[in-house]
Amino acid sequence: MLKGKFAFVTRDDELSLEIKNDLYKFLINNGLVEDVDSPNYVFVIGGDGTVLSAFRKYLDILSDVNFLSIHTGHLGFYTDYQAKDYENLFEDMIVKNPKLESYPLVVVEAYCQNGNLLSKNYALNEITLNNALGSTYIAEIFVDDEHFENFRGDGICISTPTGSTAYNKSLGGAVINPNLDVFQVTEIAALNNLVYRTLGNSIVLSKDEVLTIKPKNQNHNHRLSIDQSYYSFDSLSKVIVTLSKTKKVTFIRYNEVSFWKRVKRSFIGE
Numbered sequence: 001m002l003k004g005k006f007a008f009v010t011r012d013d014e015l016s017l018e019i020k021n022d023l024y025k026f027l028i029n030n031g032l033v034e035d036v037d038s039p040n041y042v043f044v045i046g047g048d049g050t051v052l053s054a055f056r057k058y059l060d061i062l063s064d065v066n067f068l069s070i071h072t073g074h075l076g077f078y079t080d081y082q083a084k085d086y087e088n089l090f091e092d093m094i095v096k097n098p099k100l101e102s103y104p105l106v107v108v109e110a111y112c113q114n115g116n117l118l119s120k121n122y123a124l125n126e127i128t129l130n131n132a133l134g135s136t137y138i139a140e141i142f143v144d145d146e147h148f149e150n151f152r153g154d155g156i157c158i159s160t161p162t163g164s165t166a167y168n169k170s171l172g173g174a175v176i177n178p179n180l181d182v183f184q185v186t187e188i189a190a191l192n193n194l195v196y197r198t199l200g201n202s203i204v205l206s207k208d209e210v211l212t213i214k215p216k217n218q219n220h221n222h223r224l225s226i227d228q229s230y231y232s233f234d235s236l237s238k239v240i241v242t243l244s245k246t247k248k249v250t251f252i253r254y255n256e257v258s259f260w261k262r263v264k265r266s267f268i269g270e
């Protein structure tokens, strides 16, 4: 049985709150203590969006926290237990030793024209960069300071391996096993002509490579999305993305469901 402190991040609907109440009683009866600020375990009840918000809430203490989620939404890519059989979790917690699985995150740094760092953040799924007003986004793309391509199109999506099944997948990017320490760069509707020439395919970068995006019109309306959050910048000189060397997200697994089984369950069907 787990020992230590726990917290909940719960979607605000009747079913999720009901499951939370049951699980709360179970955890307290088994000697765990609620600690919302510095938990060892975060139980997430909801959908993938709830997992993303739980991750963000505990970003500063990520290395101390393990997540376990029960899904009450329509798709539960990150979640292990379904609402209809969530009571299996109680038995699993008593009789099984959990496995911990850690997945890589991307870190994004945005710089303004005088070279100062405007913002630094982490994504569990992906970051995207585009024009806030909907016009085409024009940028030079560098890998490790070497010019790679001139991009012009709707925008650029940079995803983690676990995020590869989210927005990246809709864009035609590859699905990546999250045991690989890599990140993926996928074009969003690139325009290709003699001036703006892009590869057209996603590229997968290693943990040591650095992606730099330099927007052509630095004073335009830049919109940076980080998972569910959106940030606007009037001026941006460059955005640097790498795989985080210091932070990973860790999930508790009582039942070994391979990543590919998870992909099949969510997208192809049993």
Ligand code: NAD
Binding pocket: 047, 048, 049, 050, 052, 074, 075, 076, 077, 078, 125, 126, 162, 163, 164, 165, 166, 167, 168, 170, 226, 227, 228
């Ligand atoms: P939302 O309510 O719009 O739902 C997005 C959908 O993506 C949900 O069905 C969710 O279950 C699914 N999803 C989220 N993470 C996933 C993952 N890692 N693998 C597989 N499916 C996943 O938004 P939300 O719940 O707040 O989630 C935000 C996410 O939505 C973003 O991180 C982005 O990946 C995704 N998104 C997708 C598109 C698209 O596919 N065209 C567009 C914008 C955002």
